[in-house]
Amino acid sequence: MNQIKSLSEDLRNKISAGEVVERPSSVVKELLENSLDAAATEIIVIIEKGGHQLIQVRDNGHGISTDGLSKAFKRYTTSKISTLADLFNIHTLGFRGEALASIASVSEINVSSSVDSVSGYQMSISNGVTSDIKAAPPIGGTEITVRNLFYNTPARRKFLKSINSEFRQIVKMVRRFGLDFPNVSFILEHNNKKVLNLFPESLEDRIVSINDPTFRDQLLKVDLIKDDYKISGFVGTLNLIRKRPGQQYIFVNHRYVQNRLLNSAVYSAYESLVKRGEYPFSLLNLTIPADQLDVNVHPMKIEVKFIDEWRIYNVVKSAVRDSLSSILSTIPSFQYDKSFYDSNKTFVPNQDQEPIDFNIFPDSSTKKDIQLPKDSIIHFNARSKESTIKDVNSLWQVHNKYIISQINSGLVIIDQHVAHERVLYEEALKAFDNTPLSAQTLLFAEELEFSPDEYNIIIELLPYLEKLGFRMKEKGEYKIILEAIPSNMGWGNENTVIRDIIDNYISNKENSSTFIEGLAASFACHAAVKAGDSLSEEEMNLLVNNLFTTEHPYYCPHGRPIIVQLSLEELDLRFERI
Ligand SMILES: Nc1ncnc2c1ncn2[C@@H]1O[C@H](COP(=O)(O)OP(=O)(O)OP(=O)(O)O)[C@@H](O)[C@H]1O
Ligand SMILES: [Mg+2]
Numbered sequence: 040m041n042q043i044k045s046l047s048e049d050l051r052n053k054i055s056a057g058e059v060v061e062r063p064s065s066v067v068k069e070l071l072e073n074s075l076d077a078a079a080t081e082i083i084v085i086i087e088k089g090g091h092q093l094i095q096v097r098d099n100g101h102g103i104s105t106d107g108l109s110k111a112f113k114r115y116t117t118s119k120i121s122t123l124a125d126l127f128n129i130h131t132l133g134f135r136g137e138a139l140a141s142i143a144s145v146s147e148i149n150v151s152s153s154v155d156s157v158s159g160y161q162m163s164i165s166n167g168v169t170s171d172i173k174a175a176p177p178i179g180g181t182e183i184t185v186r187n188l189f190y191n192t193p194a195r196r197k198f199l200k201s202i203n204s205e206f207r208q209i210v211k212m213v214r215r216f217g218l219d220f221p222n223v224s225f226i227l228e229h230n231n232k233k234v235l236n237l238f239p240e241s242l243e244d245r246i247v248s249i250n251d252p253t254f255r256d257q258l259l260k261v262d263l264i265k266d267d268y269k270i271s272g273f274v275g276t277l278n279l280i281r282k283r284p285g286q287q288y289i290f291v292n293h294r295y296v297q298n299r300l301l302n303s304a305v306y307s308a309y310e311s312l313v314k315r316g317e318y319p320f321s322l323l324n325l326t327i328p329a330d331q332l333d334v335n336v337h338p339m340k341i342e343v344k345f346i347d348e349w350r351i352y353n354v355v356k357s358a359v360r361d362s363l364s365s366i367l368s369t370i371p372s373f374q375y376d377k378s379f380y381d382s383n384k385t386f387v388p389n390q391d392q393e394p395i396d397f398n399i400f401p402d403s404s405t406k407k408d409i410q411l412p413k414d415s416i417i418h419f420n421a422r423s424k425e426s427t428i429k430d431v432n433s434l435w436q437v438h439n440k441y442i443i444s445q446i447n448s449g450l451v452i453i454d455q456h457v458a459h460e461r462v463l464y465e466e467a468l469k470a471f472d473n474t475p476l477s478a479q480t481l482l483f484a485e486e487l488e489f490s491p492d493e494y495n496i497i498i499e500l501l502p503y504l505e506k507l508g509f510r511m512k513e514k515g516e517y518k519i520i521l522e523a524i525p526s527n528m529g530w531g532n533e534n535t536v537i538r539d540i541i542d543n544y545i546s547n548k549e550n551s552s553t554f555i556e557g558l559a560a561s562f563a564c565h566a567a568v569k570a571g572d573s574l575s576e577e578e579m580n581l582l583v584n585n586l587f588t589t590e591h592p593y594y595c596p597h598g599r600p601i602i603v604q605l606s607l608e609e610l611d612l613r614f615e616r617i
Contacts, residue, residue: 040101040118040154040420041118041119041121042104042107042118043103043106043107043110043111043116043117043118043136044110044116044117044118044121045113045116045136046115046116046117046120046136047111049123050120050122050123050126051115052072052117053126053335054115054126054134054135054137054335058141058338059137059138059141059338059339060141060145060188062090062141062199062205062207062208063086063089063091063094063188063199063205063206063208063209064090064205064208064211065091065339065423066090066094066142066146066185066188066210067084067086067094067209067212067213068212069133069139069141069142069183069214070094070142070183070185071084071212071216072097072132072133072138073132073133073138073139073181073183074096074100074180074181074475075100075220075223075293075611076100076119076131076132076133077098077100077101077102077180077181077249078097078100078101079098079180079223080099080222080223080224080239081099081180081223081224081225082096082097082098082099082225082226082265083095083096083098083225083228084096084209084213084225084226084227084228085097085228086206086209086227086228086229087229087230088202088206088230089199089201089203089204089205089206089209089229090188090206090209091188091199091201091202091418092186092187093184093185093186093588094184094185094188095182095183095184095185096182096183097178097181097182097183098181098182099152099179099180100122100180100181100319101154101180102152102154102155102179102180102181103152103154103181104154104436105160105172105248106170108152108162108271109159109172110454111139111150111478112139112140112143112148112150112552113140113242114137114140115136115137115140116136116140117133117135117136118187119131119133119134119136120134123362126335127256127329127330127333128329128330129334129335130292130327130329131497132293132294132328132340134216134293134334134335135338137338139183139573140207140337142185143164144192145164145188145189145190145192145195145326146185146186146187146188146190147166147185147186147187147190147496148163148164148165148183148184148185148186149161149162149163149166149182149184149186150162150163150181150182150183150184151175151181152178152180152181152182152184153176153177153178153179153180155177156177156179156307157177157178158174158177159175159176159178159282160172160173160174160175161173161174161175161544166191167560174429177225177396179538189507191212191391194300197454198351206229207236207275208356209227209229209454210227210234211237213225213227213235214235214249215288215295217235217237217245217249218242218245218246218249218288218290218291218322219288219295219324220293221239221241221242221244221245222239222240223239223361224237224238225237225241233422233445235542237249242271242272242273242324243260243273246258246322247542248272248408249265253278254275254279254320255322256598257275257276257278257279257598258273258274258275258276258279258320259273259274259275259276259363259365259366260272260273260362261273261274261358261359261360261362262358263354263361263579265354265357265358267327267328267331268325268326268327268350268351268354268438269325269326269327270324270326270354270355270358271323271324271326272288272321272323272324273307273320273321273322273362274305274319274320274321274322274323274359274362274363275320275321276594276598277312277313277319277366277591277593277594277595277598278594278596278598279319279320280313280317280318280319280320280591281317281320281581282316282317282318284290284318284569285318286318286320287302287305287318287319287320287321287322287548288323289301289302289305289321289323290322290323290325291327291332291343292325292326292327292329292332293324294334294340294343295341296341296342296343297341297342298342298343300319300348300353300472301323301355302353303352303353304352304353304355304356304359305319305321305355305356305359306319306364308355308356308357308359308360309359309363312363312366312593314590321359323355323358325351325355325358327345327351330346331346331347331475332344332346333345333346338465361494366593366600377432378602381497390604401552405584411557416520433445434576434579434583436573436574436579438570439570439571439572439573439574440454440455440456440570440571441453441455442458442574442582442583443578444583446604447604448604448607449604449605449606449607449608449609450604450605451585451602451603451604451605452602452603452604452605453583453601453602454595454600454601454602454603455568455570455571455574455579455582456517456567456568456569457567457572457595457599457600457601458521458569458582458583458592458595458601458602459545459563459567459582460563460564460567460595460596461528461563461586461591461592461594461595461596461601462563462567462582462586462589463483463560463562463563463566463567464562464563464595464596465589465590466527466555466562467507467557467558467559467562467563468559470501470506470507470508470557470582471506471555471558471559472594473519474505475505475507475508475548475597476506476508476525476526476527477508477525477526477527478508478509478510478523478524478525478526479508479523479524479525479526480504480522480523481521481522481523481524481530484520484521484522485520485521485533486514486518486519486520486521487518487519487521487534487537488517488518489519490517490519491517493517493538493541494517494519495593496541496544496545497519497537499539500544500558502542503558504537504540507525507562508523508524508525508526508527508528509521509523509524509525509533509537510522510523512599520535521537525562525566527566528565528566529568532565535565536561536562536565536566539561539565540558540561540562542561543557543560543561543592544557544558556596559596560596563596564596568582586601603613
C-alpha cells in the first residue's frame with residue numbers, strides 16, 4: 040500500500056480535470072472504485088432516498104492510515120501515482136486524487152477506517168471543516184458515509200431527479216461493478232431493503248445472477264490471446280437480443296469504457312445475425328499493456344484512448360466472431376426476396392386484416408388448399424457477395440423430421456419442428472400486439488376442468504388466449520367450454536397447450552415481458568408440427584417460406600439451431616475430391 044501524497048504542480052496540470060460528482064450514482068462510482076483499488080473483496084452499499092439523503096460504502100480493503108486520512112480529502116492527493124511516468128502506466132481505477140475532495144466539497148462526510156485489527160480511526164467533514172482524527176474500533180477496512188449531497192449547491196440539488204430515478208442509476212452502477220468484479224461480493228440496500236446480494240462467483244454465474252436464469256444457456260464464451268492482448272468474457276446468442284442498448288459491457292483493464300469503435304467491432308462480428316436497432320448481449324474483458332492505453336482523457340475516465348485503435352478493433356472482432364462461429368456456421372446467409380412475396384399476397388403473413396392460414400398439418404380436417412408461387416425465390420449469398428437465385432421447390436423430407444434442400448453453396452437441413460416453432464412464436468408475438476391469429480371452430484366443443492387457482496389464471500389470461508385463436512366460454516364450477524382453437528394448431532393438443540401456458544404464467548408472473556415471450560414460446564412449442572409428422576411438398580414449401588419471413592430464421596425460441604448448412608466444400612472434402 041503506497042502512501043497518500045500530494046501531486047506536483049506539473050502533474051496536476053496534466054490531469055484531465057473536471058467535475059466528477061454529478062449525481063448520487065457518480066458518488067457511488069467513485070467510492071466503489073476506491074474500495075476496489077484497495078483490494079476489497081466484500082463491499083456493502085447503503086442508500087437512503089435514492090442517495091439524496093445518504094450514501095454509504097463499506098469495504099474490507101486495506102484501509103487508510105491516520106496520516107492518509109489527513110490527506111485523502113484534499114485535492115490532488117493520491118496513493119496511486121506519483122510521477123509523470125506513472126500516468127502512462129496506470130493499474131488502478133483512480134489516479135487523480137480528486138474524487139474524495141470533490142465529494143467532500145458538496146456533502147457531509149464521515150469516514151472510519153483501519154489498517155490493522157488493533158485500532159481504527161474516524162473523521163468527519165462538514166461545512167468544509169475537517170474534524171480531528173479520533174481513535175475508533177477497527178472495522179477491517181473503510182467505511183465512507185456521504186450525507187446531504189449538494190446541500191450547499193442548491194442549483195445542483197434542484198437538478199436531482201426523483202428518488203426512484205436516481206436509485207435506478209445507482210443500481211445500474213453497482214451491477215456494472217458486479218459484472219466487472221465477479222469475485223467480489225456486493226450488497227446493495229435501499230431504504231433498509233436489500234436490493235442486490237451478490238456472492239463471489241464465476242463471471243458466467245455473475246451474469247446470470249445479475250440478469251435472470253434465462254441467460255444461463257445463452258452465453259457463448261469469449262477467450263482469445265493475441266500477442267500481448269487478452270480478451271475474455273461472454274456474448275449472447277440471438278435469444279439475448281434486445282431492442283434497446285444497455286447490455287453491452289466493455290471493460291479495459293477492469294475499467295468500464297464506452298467506445299464506439301469497440302461496440303461496432305462486436306456488432307460487426309454478429310454479421311447479418313443482428314439488424315439495425317437490435318442489441319445483442321456482450322461482456323468483454325480486455326487486458327492490454329497499460330502503456331497501450333491513455334485513461335487520462337476524461338475526468339470520469341469512461342472514455343479512453345487506445346494507442347492502436349485498429350489493432351484492438353480487429354482483436355475484439357475476431358474474438359467475438361470465434362465465439363459466434365457455432366452460430367454463424369449454421370447460418371447459410373440467406374437473403375429472402377421479400378419484394379417477391381410482398382407482391383404475392385398469399386405469402387405475406389400478418390400484414391392484412393385477413394390472417395393467412397398456414398395450416399401445415401397433414402391430417403387436420405381443416406386443412407385448406409395451399410397455393411404456392413411456382414418459383415419460390417431465395418437469394419443465397421455467400422456471406423456478403425450475393426450470388427445465385429435458387430428454386431426452393433426442391434425440398435425433401437427425411438425421417439419425417441428434417442427438410443433438405445440444395446442451395447448454391449451446398450445444402451441446408453432444416454429441423455421441421457423448430458422451424459415451425461419459430462414461425463408460430465413470431466406469429467404469436469405479433470398477435471398479442473395487433474392482429475389476432477385465425478381460429479378453427481371445433482366440431483364438438485370441449486369441456487375442460489381446472490383447479491380453482493388454475494381457473495382464476497385462465498380467466499386472467501383469456502384476452503391473450505383469444506388473441507392466439509382460442510375461443511372459450513365460462514361454464515361455472517371451474518369449467519370452461521372450448522369452442523375454437525388456433526387454426527395453425529393440430530387438434531388434440533389444446534389441453535396440453537393451455538395447461539403449459541398456465542404453468543408458464545405462474546412461473547413468470549413477476550416479469551411481464553418475459554411472460555409474453557414465455558407464453559408465445561410455450562404456445563409455439565406445443566402447437567408446432569412434431570418430428571414424425573409427414574409433410575407434403577406444399578407444406579414443406581409453405582413452412583420454409585414462412586420461416587424466411589421471420590425475424591430470426593436461424594434459432595428457435597429456446598436457442599436451438601433451426602438450419603444446419605453443409606457446404607459443397609465440406610462434402611468434397613469428405614469424398615476426398617479435394
Ligand atoms: N476505500 C478506501 N480504502 C483505502 N484507501 C482509500 C479508500 N478510499 C480512498 N482511499 C485513499 O484515498 C486516496 C484519495 O482517494 P480519491 O478517490 O480522492 O483519489 P484517487 O482514487 O487516488 O484518484 P481519483 O480522483 O481518480 O479517484 C486514494 O488514493 C487512496 O489512497
Ligand atoms: Mg478514487
